[in-house]
Amino acid sequence: MKPHDMGTLFEQCSGAATIVRLDRPFDIAPSGGDTYTVAQLAELVLDAAGWLSEAGVRPGDRVAVVKRNHWDYDLLACAVVRLGAVPALLSGHLPGDTLETLVKRLDPALVVTDGEVSAPRVLRIDEFTASRPPSPHRRRDDDPLIINHTSGTTGVPKLVVHTTRTIIDRLARPESVRWPVIGTRRDDVMGNASSYAHGRTFCWTASALCLAPREIVLLSDASSAARVFGAHPPTVLEALPSAYVRWRPLAAGPDNPFHAVRRFVSTYDAMHPPVIRTMLHASRRRRPLWMQGWGQTETGPLSFRFLTRSTAHTTRDLGRPMPGMARLRVVDPQTLDPVPRGTAGLVFARTRARCAGYVGEQDRWDAKADGPWWNTGDLGVVSRTGVVTLLDREVDTVAGLSCLAVEDTVEDRLPDVQECVLLAASGKKPIPVVVTDTELDLVEWRLAVADLPPLAEPVVLRWDDVPRTGTGKVRRLELLARLVGAAETNGSGRWT
Numbered sequence: 124m125k126p127h128d129m130g131t132l133f134e135q136c137s138g139a140a141t142i143v144r145l146d147r148p149f150d151i152a153p154s155g156g157d158t159y160t161v162a163q164l165a166e167l168v169l170d171a172a173g174w175l176s177e178a179g180v181r182p183g184d185r186v187a188v189v190k191r192n193h194w195d196y197d198l199l200a201c202a203v204v205r206l207g208a209v210p211a212l213l214s215g216h217l218p219g220d221t222l223e224t225l226v227k228r229l230d231p232a233l234v235v236t237d238g239e240v241s242a243p244r245v246l247r248i249d250e251f252t253a254s255r256p257p258s259p260h261r262r263r264d265d266d267p268l269i270i271n272h273t274s275g276t277t278g279v280p281k282l283v284v285h286t287t288r289t290i291i292d293r294l295a296r297p298e299s300v301r302w303p304v305i306g307t308r309r310d311d312v313m314g315n316a317s318s319y320a321h322g323r324t325f326c327w328t329a330s331a332l333c334l335a336p337r338e339i340v341l342l343s344d345a346s347s348a349a350r351v352f353g354a355h356p357p358t359v360l361e362a363l364p365s366a367y368v369r370w371r372p373l374a375a376g377p378d379n380p381f382h383a384v385r386r387f388v389s390t391y392d393a394m395h396p397p398v399i400r401t402m403l404h405a406s407r408r409r410r411p412l413w414m415q416g417w418g419q420t421e422t423g424p425l426s427f428r429f430l431t432r433s434t435a436h437t438t439r440d441l442g443r444p445m446p447g448m449a450r451l452r453v454v455d456p457q458t459l460d461p462v463p464r465g466t467a468g469l470v471f472a473r474t475r476a477r478c479a480g481y482v483g484e485q486d487r488w489d490a491k492a493d494g495p496w497w498n499t500g501d502l503g504v505v506s507r508t509g510v511v512t513l514l515d516r517e518v519d520t521v522a523g524l525s526c527l528a529v530e531d532t533v534e535d536r537l538p539d540v541q542e543c544v545l546l547a548a549s550g551k552k553p554i555p556v557v558v559t560d561t562e563l564d565l566v567e568w569r570l571a572v573a574d575l576p577p578l579a580e581p582v583v584l585r586w587d588d589v590p591r592t593g594t595g596k597v598r599r600l601e602l603l604a605r606l607v608g609a610a611e612t613n614g615s616g617r618w619t
Contacts, residue, residue: 126295126329127287129268130172130205130259133165133198139335144355146347149195150237151251161332164198171202173254175233178246182207182260184232185270188320189213189222189240190248192593193343196319197328199235200269207260208232211270211282211482214320214593221279225272228282228483264288270482271322273420274391274592277518277600277619282482283322283420290326293448293476294423298330305386305412305429307334307359312383314357316342316366318594322420323390327361345369352380361388365595367398368541369586374405381405390416390424391594393513393527395534395542399435417441417513422497423476425449426511439528443509449474452496453505456517456615459493467514470503471496490617500619518614519599521547524576529553536571541586545578546603549611552579556602558586582606 126132143164145157152167159167180186186203188196188210196212203210211229213222215238226234226242234242237249262268264287272280300306307313313336317324331339340355342348345366360381362370367389374381385408387399399413413435418424426449428442444451453468454461462468473496481488491498502514514525526545533543533555542558555578557563563583572578590598590605600610 126291126299126333128259128261129201129287129291129325129329130207132201132329132332133161133168136332136335137162137165139332140337141332141335142338144338144340144351145194146342146344146351147193149198150190150193150248151195151199168198168202168205169256170253171199171251172205172256174252175202175208175235175246176206176256177252177254178233179244180206180208180233182262184208185211185229187211187213187226187229187231187234187236187240187242189217189234189236189238190215191237191343192216192319194315194319194324194328194341197325200325201328202256204268205256205259207262209267209270212320212325213272214318216318216591216593217272217275217280221275224279225282229270262287264292265479267479269322269325271320271325271420274321274594274596276592276596276598277516281420281484281487284479284482285322286479289476289478290322290423291329293474295326295329297448298326299333301334305414307331307336309335309337311336311358312338312340312355314340314342314352314355314360314362314384316345316348316360316362318363319343320593321391322423326423342366348380349373349378353378356380356383358383359386359388360384361390363595364389364392364394364398365591367394367402368595371398371401371541374401379405382407384408385411387411387413388416389413390418392596393439395531396435397534397538399430400432403430403432403435415441417511419499421478421491422449422472422474422499425451425472425474425499439512439514439525439531441511441513443511444472445474448476451505451509451511453503456502464505464507467502467504469517470499470501470505470511470513472499473497515547516614516619517617518612518619519547520612520614521545521553522613524553526553529555529575529578532575533557533571537567542589542597544589544597544599544602546599546606547612547614548579548603548607549609549613551607552577554579554603554606555581556589556606557581557583558589559583560585
């Protein structure tokens, strides 16, 4: 089966034998337990649609959802879609002032929340009452389907509008194919540990249900991995980069729950090689694969690469564009004129899955669109054979080096470093922020960076001391401002 109508997705898939397991009960069904059939999930979506309908949600309305992280974000989204309204999923991890700004831009007819949100009409999740919904409302393929926000590493996130055509027909449908070797099988256990307010999981939900694996195991918190994956080991696993980073000690320990994984998937952010190697070696499969995807909320995946134990030495090579789905070109950051293959510059993408716009910031969207091309805001190189290598975000650029490459090198050479974040401070040497649970040996540090370009003295922080987005990405500008008193970088930041 191929996904199309997200409002009736769970109903259409209700005959599947898939068992869905959670690390904790849904927030909309706290007494419902942690195990569901797809048919039971379909009933929950219907109940939610009835509840929202009784609250006054009508076709064309925007409905904001703001809550703790859990997969019921996507169940609520499908319930809203069933009514002909447009779900706007906002992470409960957003700072209060940012959330207020986004809610004002959305001007939603209703806000569904488990927190404190200032809006004219608020419906609390703990007031959920099952009700029968009206018949499904059909919408045109190019009408707004869902609104998700970008990660927000450099400020207030953008509110990205996708349609059925862009996010379902052109992204989820290809994923729902049972590709040989790399595809999902009926006997697979699909694991996911993500930030469910983001567009990636909405797309994943559509394809995962249609693939009908034996089990789907979902974590609302990466710290549940030992308990839940230990009891139900995944064979296909997708998780946030930050989750994989936190799992390294678990993967290398005696209670490793990743032993059955044959395919790992990562999206959202650049992955550093030591993390990938640790996870691949945690699998007891003969030839486990790591699928590294690169893309954006606005475009979906643009390129991908498969890594093995023997090739996981660098991840800046992000493979080639998705066949038949995306094209890439590189332009001069100043003139925006195309540059020859092999020359570094701003990466532009062309894809039929490009979003329909930004809510409340159409001028910002227009500034990044160049006809059918899209300015990713990333600096990179496209080789003569079409392979894309990522260097940095344009806003984070440092002349003469790649911050991402330096981060890779530091993490390779210093195994106790959980994460290295190189901050591009305007007029200063790049500042390395070293995230570790141990003390940093400065003698080892100086040996590790001796052959690298000049860096400032390292700043040592614990994981929880670093400001992060709901997807675990570092809020680099906020961190820079904390350390030096200003968030000024070398880049222009025009395309963040």
